[in-house]
Amino acid sequence: xxxxxxxxxxxxxxxxxxxxxxxxxxxxxxxxxxxxxxxxxxxxxxxxxxxxxxxxxxxxxxxxxxxxxxxxxxxxxxxxxxxxxxxxxxxxxxxxxxxxxxxxxxxxxxxxx
Amino acid sequence: xxxxxxxxxxxxxxxxxxxxxxxxxxxxxxxxxxxxxxxxxxxxxxxxxxxxxxxxxxxxxxxxxxxxxxxxxxxxxxxxxxxxxxxxxxxxxxxxxxxxxxxxxxxxxxxxxxxxxxx
Numbered sequence: 433x434x435x436x437x438x439x440x441x442x443x444x445x446x447x448x449x450x451x452x453x454x455x456x457x458x459x460x461x462x463x464x465x466x467x468x469x470x471x472x473x474x475x476x477x478x479x480x481x482x483x484x485x486x487x488x489x490x491x492x493x494x495x496x497x498x499x500x501x502x503x504x505x506x507x508x509x510x511x512x513x514x515x516x517x518x519x520x521x522x523x524x525x526x527x528x529x530x531x532x533x534x535x536x537x538x539x540x541x542x543x544x545x
Numbered sequence: 546x547x548x549x550x551x552x553x554x555x556x557x558x559x560x561x562x563x564x565x566x567x568x569x570x571x572x573x574x575x576x577x578x579x580x581x582x583x584x585x586x587x588x589x590x591x592x593x594x595x596x597x598x599x600x601x602x603x604x605x606x607x608x609x610x611x612x613x614x615x616x617x618x619x620x621x622x623x624x625x626x627x628x629x630x631x632x633x634x635x636x637x638x639x640x641x642x643x644x645x646x647x648x649x650x651x652x653x654x655x656x657x658x659x660x661x662x663x664x
Contacts, residue, residue, distance in 0.1 A: 468655075475549070475635055475655035476588070520588065531576055531642050531651055532601045537587035 435459045438521055438536025447545055451508040455521035455536045458502065462523040462534070465497050467506045470518045470538070479519075480506070511543045547572065549656035551636050557662045563624040566659045570617050570638030576600075577619040578653060579611060582633040591634075594619055595642040626663045633658040 438455045445451055453467075464483055468476035480495045482488045488495045496505040504523075508515055521536040550569040558564050570577050579591040590603040594613035611621040617638075623630055637653035 464651075473657070475637075475657045477655065478652055481652065522588075531578055531593055531639055531653060532590050532603070533578075533580075533588075533653065534590070535580075535588040 433458065434537075435534050436521065436523060436536045439539055440537055442540040442542060444542045444544060445511055447511060447513060447543055449511050449543070451511050451515070451541060451543075453506040453508075453519050453521075453539050453541070455504050455523075456502055457504075457523060457534075459523075459525075459534070460499075460502070461525040464524050465495070465504050466522040466524075466533070467493075467495060468520040468522060468535075470520060472517075476520055511541075513543050513545060516542045549636055549638050549654055551634075551656035551659050553659060554657065555660045555662075557664060558626050559664050560626055560628060562626050563622060564626060564661060565620055565622045566634055566636075566661075568619045568621075568636030568638075568656060570619070570636075571654055574638035574640055574654075575617050576639045576642040576651075577613055577617065578637045578639075579619070579621050580635045580637065581605070582635055582658070583631075588635065591621065593642065600642055623661075628663050631661060631663045633660050 436457045466481040467479045470476040482495050485497050485499045492509045494507040518538040518540045520538045522533040524533050552567045576595045578593040580588045582588045593601045597613045608624045613619045635658045637655045
């Protein structure tokens, strides 16, 4: 079983919809949680990172962490065609062990006009 | 500010050959990490270098190796290539390694990757 599980999709939604992307994890040592967006033929780019349980908002994006359930989510409001990409969750203990991230396999999102 | 630069962007090799990939981090960044991305396994951590020292290593065979130079530029090498080594190899840099992330200094910035095809 993988340490981080993520539904691969693909997920197709109409423009303007609210999108919910989710990951579950099994390693309780994970303290930092990130969401990356990856467009085709590009490297991942960081969208948001958070440490504590609860919500963190940035524009149309909200990251939610529930450490007790080992469950994280990314919500996208008013989704746009430009949001069409693969979304990757990533997490790390970020202790003295360095910057190693453990990624989910990614969810492919398509926002249609 | 220039981003993370990886070369070459695309390359084709045959089984048994070896390959060297290069990564130039963002200016001032001292940590460089390498990841392998495949459709089935997603992104998997290869190794991380900080100040020319390997800080961490993933679960890959010894055919995969890397190094970092005094200017923080990094290379990774794969010897005796196998078909399963076909993947997108991603390099990421950050200001520092380890510790708390609250300052953002550990945030990884990725390059566009080197796509390796092994025939």
